[in-house]
Amino acid sequence: MMWKIVCWIWVVLGIAVVAVGSDKVPAWQLINWDGPVSAAERLSADEYVLPEGWEEAVAGVTEIVYFNSGALRHDPATVVNIERFEALTGIKVRAIEVSSLILFDKTLSVLVSRDLSIHGMSLTDAPLELSQVIGAGWAAPLPFWTPEVQNIYPKALVDAMRGADGRVYATCDTMRVYVLFYRPSWLKAAGVEKVPETWQEVREAALKCREWAVKNLGPDYWGIVFPGKYNLAHMLQAGIYSQGARVLVDGKPVWNSPEGRNSWQLWYDFIATDKSAPEACLGYTWNDYQEVFAKGKAAMMLGFSTYIVRCSNPELAPGIQTDVFGNPVEGGDFAVVAPPKWDVNHPESHRAAFIDFDGFIVNPFADDKHQAAVMLFAEFRMSKEACRNEVLVEGNDAFFPGVYDDPEVLGKIRFPEALRLSAQNAVMEAFPPGSKHSIDILVEYFGKAVTGQMDAQDALDAAQKEIDEIYW
Template sequence: MKVQGKLWSGILAGCMVLSTVLAGCSSNAGKSEAPKPAESAKSDTANSTGKSLTVLVEGGSPANTVATQTAEEFKQKTGYEVKIETVPYIGVYDKLNADIRANKGSYDVATIDILWFPALAKGLTSMGDLMSDNVKKDLFPNLIDGGTVDGEVLGMPVWTNSKVLLYRSDLFNDPKEQEAFKAEYGYDLKPPANWQQYRDVAKFFTRDTNNDGVKDMYGTSVFGMNNGDSVASWLDHAAQAGAKPMVVGKDNKALVNTEPYVKALDFLTTILNKDKSAPEGALNMASSETSEMFWNGKLAMMLAWGHFYVPSNDPAKSKVAGKVGVAPMIGGDAGIGVIPGPWYQVIPDSSKQKDIAKQYVQFVYEKNELFMEALGVAARKSVFEKYSKRPEYAHLNALQTTLEAPQTQNRPILARWNQIEGEALVSAIQAALSGTESPQSALTKAAASINEIQGK
């Protein structure tokens, strides 16, 4: 899940209240067993020159929050000071990649986006020894695979996330709205579970609420901005339409011009251009813009990352606080499916103290519930189960259902994914949404571009 600086600000504003309780949060994430310490023939204490560990994280992120809050406890346990280096989102990749290539050993641990594994894999240390059976059982499907390249486990997940359905419960529960919807569509108004219901509800709630001749509330939104958010949103629907594997086949040739992908893009263009139940400015909208509209009462529904439920119910952030419900992601012909957005801790091979770095990764795994407090999601099932009992974390059951759906799957592990996303997929989505090309035509061109990038 790529989350840009502006979006972190929105997340952190929505989670500000939660941060005050982090210091008193229990470190026991659940009944699942923590990883066993890695064995080593040599002591890191002997190899270390400064009794310190350098951790690279995105500034203002949950990874930064948790690293800061746990640094003193780790020092008390091990004698190692945790030095935290913060950089902007893409700076994490740039810094880590440059350090690995130069073999400098500036960083011992880093928290990275799943998207970066293909490019960084050759410079990362295996973490297979941390993945006991009990650890595996406590992690969501696809999490281990998401951090595995060529059979080597290279990352320990710290959180996972996906889109779910957030909706205005006050509107859905209004008897007048229920009566009007049933009269028009012939079935009961409820949170939509499939594409047709989603379209119907979105059209129903798109309206001019003050009778000035201008629509001021839409049923939903469509992501069309020039970034990875629009690609992930489209791929969510491709998975729902039956796409598997994602984007490329076993031969690494593009699949994006095949039926599930075309259906998914047609679904989005229909909502935007035919039904007109999403704002016209879709090419300038993604998660941040959609959430702002929803929080300001301008959308009846949004398909948003699960953690957005927390700020949606924060009166300091949202005008519709207390009026927001949550349901699993909608399903297509193949059922529910999404592209999750996990992050991982990794250890670069260039680190001069891998043993203490693995101890740190184990330590943070045991503190996994701190990510739930900081962001509203975590990696461990036991943490989800514990927090789902609290009303402020009502999104977790819907999120768990979505993450465990059979069609939920990771993006492909491709070294040139960023290029494929930026040069082929975003432009195809925008061409279709703008109406300049049909979904089939746009994706046929995207497939040719992907094959060229892949050398196929």
């Protein structure tokens, strides 16, 4: 009997605590996000304007803590934006550097345990992870996403951050479009008469570049490189989107559609049939293959726009500061164009690839003042000022499209037309829970095909069968 009485006491106390707590206005509601001017105007200004009421909302907060995807030494724009936010608010930002390989696992650990000490998190694979986090109630809805604000950002990205209730639960940490990198001197030396505009032309050019390189540079120089690990999915998507198709069918991933089969065969052929790409691609992560290109070991790659800045830097990309004959080239011996379309029969709008972005969420279990402070940080990072830093300092793409109307930005970035076309045609599909595992399955069977353990198309069908079991 005594334990029942104790239990009832705890229940009554719990109800009382909830009742008392429910009368408190959350700190972020003390902020007038549409003051002193509308949120859209504040975000669009050349210099970010803090909203009205922010000081009262975050009173007593001296530091916010968040998980950053990877090391800050690779995120110079993030460092600049952190310093700017600290100067604006007086709030210190502590970024905990977490490898992208374990970031989502650590994030889930914090959220499942309702840890109060981590106030915000980056999501490296936001298109795959956001649906899981939002659906579980593990991200705070962000009040600054007014309808007016939503209208000035890319609709596809905003929709990818939206919950079933219509509210938006994330911002864009960083974003990158894919472009086709190539070495002009290498293509010319190999007898490639024009820059490839279709994937069929890329395949032909890669084979010519490989054959020329074996004779003139050595056996470890390749026509094309790409990732055969996790980001293999992005390569497959590029091939599918270039045919005007999509991966998701009724909300579920279908990789062995006719267009998916074509794309799978293309990337398989680069290694197994043409030998224009190394089998080592099977072990390449998202940055490994791009570093191979930066070292001058490949003629082409479908790579992140971020690498335009990296490849232009003699210290970071010493292997491409000369042409293939050893002659210095100012700015580097490379150029980029928008992703290829599938073949000449497809329209220019099919020069499309996946748009990769890292999301940023606020921990809903943190206390309300720290949530309000992290919301301010998240909003600042999606402003024109912060996005301009992403473009100019790091070479990322701007989540805020108005950055590209800034003459200062246009005067400083390279290949603006290729970037514009790639961003314009880029495709965003928000994948359902379980998609990370489905990509692991794709990677496994792609490796089996390339190494001769299975027929290429049989391997794809086997992979799709296992993927279907996740969703059906």
